[in-house]
Amino acid sequence: MERFLFVDSSLNFGEDMAGDVGLIFGEVGHRDFNFLLNDNSEVSKGAYVKVNHETYDWVLCQITSIKISNELYSLSTMKYEREVKDTERRIATAKIIGFVDEKGILRSPKIPFKPGQKVYSADSKLIKSSLGLKGKGDGIYLGLLEGHRGTPVFLNPNKLFQKHVSVLAKTGAGKSYTVGVLIEELLEKGIPTLIIDPHGEYASLKQANINTRELEQMERFRITPKGYDNISEFTPYLDINPNADRKFVLDFTKLSPRDLIEALPTKIPSSQKAILFESIKIARGYGSYSIEDLIHIVQENESRSKWNLITNLESLRDSKIFDGTPTKIEDLIQDGRVSIINLKGTQPEIQGLIVMSVSTALFEARKRGELVPFLLLVEEAHNFCPERGLSKSISSKILRTIASEGRKFGMGLCVVSQRPARIDKNVLSQCNTQLILKVTNPNDLRAISQSIEGFSSDLEDEIKLLLPGVALIVGEVVEQPIIVNIRVKRSQHGGGSIDMVREPQSRVIVTEPRVKSLIQRLFFR
Ligand SMILES: Nc1ncnc2c1ncn2[C@@H]1O[C@H](COP(=O)(O)OP(=O)(O)OP(=O)(O)O)[C@@H](O)[C@H]1O
Numbered sequence: 001m002e003r004f005l006f007v008d009s010s011l012n013f014g015e016d017m018a019g020d021v022g023l024i025f026g027e028v029g030h031r032d033f034n035f036l037l038n039d040n041s042e043v044s045k046g047a048y049v050k051v052n053h054e055t056y057d058w059v060l061c062q063i064t065s066i067k068i069s070n071e072l073y074s075l076s077t078m079k080y081e082r083e084v085k086d087t088e089r090r091i092a093t094a095k096i097i098g099f100v101d102e103k104g105i106l107r108s109p110k111i112p113f114k115p116g117q118k119v120y121s122a123d124s125k126l127i128k129s130s131l132g133l134k135g136k137g138d139g140i141y142l143g144l145l146e147g148h149r150g151t152p153v154f155l156n157p158n159k160l161f162q163k164h165v166s167v168l169a170k171t172g173a174g175k176s177y178t179v180g181v182l183i184e185e186l187l188e189k190g191i192p193t194l195i196i197d198p199h200g201e202y203a204s205l206k207q208a209n210i211n212t213r214e215l216e217q218m219e220r221f222r223i224t225p226k227g228y229d230n231i232s233e234f235t236p237y238l239d240i241n242p243n244a245d246r247k248f249v250l251d252f253t254k255l256s257p258r259d260l261i262e263a264l265p266t267k268i269p270s271s272q273k274a275i276l277f278e279s280i281k282i283a284r285g286y287g288s289y290s291i292e293d294l295i296h297i298v299q300e301n302e303s304r305s306k307w308n309l310i311t312n313l314e315s316l317r318d319s320k321i322f323d324g325t326p327t328k329i330e331d332l333i334q335d336g337r338v339s340i341i342n343l344k345g346t347q348p349e350i351q352g353l354i355v356m357s358v359s360t361a362l363f364e365a366r367k368r369g370e371l372v373p374f375l376l377l378v379e380e381a382h383n384f385c386p387e388r389g390l391s392k393s394i395s396s397k398i399l400r401t402i403a404s405e406g407r408k409f410g411m412g413l414c415v416v417s418q419r420p421a422r423i424d425k426n427v428l429s430q431c432n433t434q435l436i437l438k439v440t441n442p443n444d445l446r447a448i449s450q451s452i453e454g455f456s457s458d459l460e461d462e463i464k465l466l467l468p469g470v471a472l473i474v475g476e477v478v479e480q481p482i483i484v485n486i487r488v489k490r491s492q493h494g495g496g497s498i499d500m501v502r503e504p505q506s507r508v509i510v511t512e513p514r515v516k517s518l519i520q521r522l523f524f525r
């Protein structure tokens with residue numbers, strides 16, 4: 001089996017620091033140890049360090065805290081005007097990550113280090129081999145490793161997407177931006193993807209990044225601006241999203257009577273359900289039929305309770321999502337292409353109906369082996385598979401099924417949400433990799449920790465303090481949780497906030513003499 005997190009050896013992001021950074025002292029345990037930092041060492045919290053063990057060779061460790069003390073300033077001896085420098089000490093605590101054994105497996109040392117041993121800055125090679133950050137070529141390049149910024153982070157696309165992934169963070173922390181980075185990598189690798197895009201944020205991947213602040217950072221991440229053209233944007237409403245490539249049309253005849261009942265704007269009683277079942281049976285007798293045909297058939301029914309059903313069907317018809325030639329799933333999933341269903345301006349219930357219909361058709365087709373393996377990415381996933389009891393969506397059931405069975409059929413799922421506590425727990429816990437940016441809401445933090453095996457309170461504290469654009473990666477795709485500075489995007493970002501206070505509109509300067517005098521007469525007389 002290929003390593004799942006690796007670094008393209010052709011990319012060299014910086015020099016490793018040479019020399020020792022400190023000396024181990026006091027009692028040394030199996031999990032962590034303290035060491036005295038050299039005066040000139042510049043390591044900080046989160047930095048990777050290494051210690052040579054007489055049995056295991058080099059062991060990778062990571063600094064978890066640094067404390068500064070000064071005997072002159074201990075409470076018992078403290079006096080004001082003394083020289084500070086000589087007795088100031090910096091004490092670091094480091095956790096032991098482990099060493100790689102002859103089979104390439106990361107192991108914890110069973111015999112502790114000895115006090116007096118030197119601690120060194122870890123080199124890229126040791127970090128890569130210990131964290132599984134190694135391999136050749138075709139990984140998903142996310143950014144630079146926090147604690148050793150010379151190390152780029154590449155993730156194995158198979159491990160990442162086949163076993164599902166979640167991207168979770170509070171609003172504005174950088175979820176959609178990180179997802180944009182992921183999609184750029186999917187486009188680079190030609191992995192077919194369908195994006196459910198409720199806000200119309202992802203078509204901007206077609207344009208190269210022109211953001212000056214981001215362009216300045218590109219060299220650091222070793223990337224260049226680029227727009228992607230292997231993207232197809234669909235939307236139910238071309239009038240709202242005129243730049244989309246094609247209208248998205250749902251196939252009315254593919255809706256089961258049960259789906260149709262759920263999709264109606266209001267709940268209908270069993271008498272109306274009976275009329276609907278009967279009418280669909282008649283319609284199916286004619287072969288192909290439209291929603292208009294079905295409404296006509298219902299109108300022919302003699303029961304008086306048909307009128308409410310007709311009103312419901314008419315309002316579904318007026319959504320116009322069945323108008324036109326139905327979009328084929330083969331148009332949505334194509335080798336080497338990313339498709340976007342831009343749902344901006346679409347009613348929430350209709351969004352759910354589209355997600356349910358498309359996901360079901362794709363899952364069934366994948367089961368029959370009719371489509372290439374692909375990834376389904378769902379933004380604002382809390383709306384499409386909400387936690388039971390909190391809200392309902394017609395698409396919940398199929399997304400739960402894909403989360404639990406998609407892997408077997410080569411259908412990956414990526415769920416993105418600002419409210420982890422509001423996503424179906426079953427879906428969340430089926431994601432084997434989590435990309436978590438800053439989260440502060442206690443309910444969301446609880447939902448995250450409950451959905452990840454072995455999630456420690458240290459990680460919870462870490463998540464609360466993350467800066468925008470910095471992600472904690474946990475799960476099967478990494479040997480150990482790592483923190484990554486997500487790289488800037490090659491293409492433009494379509495999300496982001498809109499300023500509430502806008503720049504004043506630029507004034508129109510009129511130079512034409514006759515217009516000028518007219519304005520003078522009208523307004524300044
Ligand atoms: N890795 C990054 N590099 C540079 N800028 C970033 C990065 N991540 C986020 N940003 C900046 O932060 C802003 C907000 O990010 P983003 O749109 O991804 O937020 P979000 O978490 O999706 O928010 P929401 O929940 O409101 O959709 C972006 O417009 C971008 O300017």
Ligand SMILES: [Mg+2]
Pocket residue numbers: 175176177495
């Ligand atoms: Mg977003």
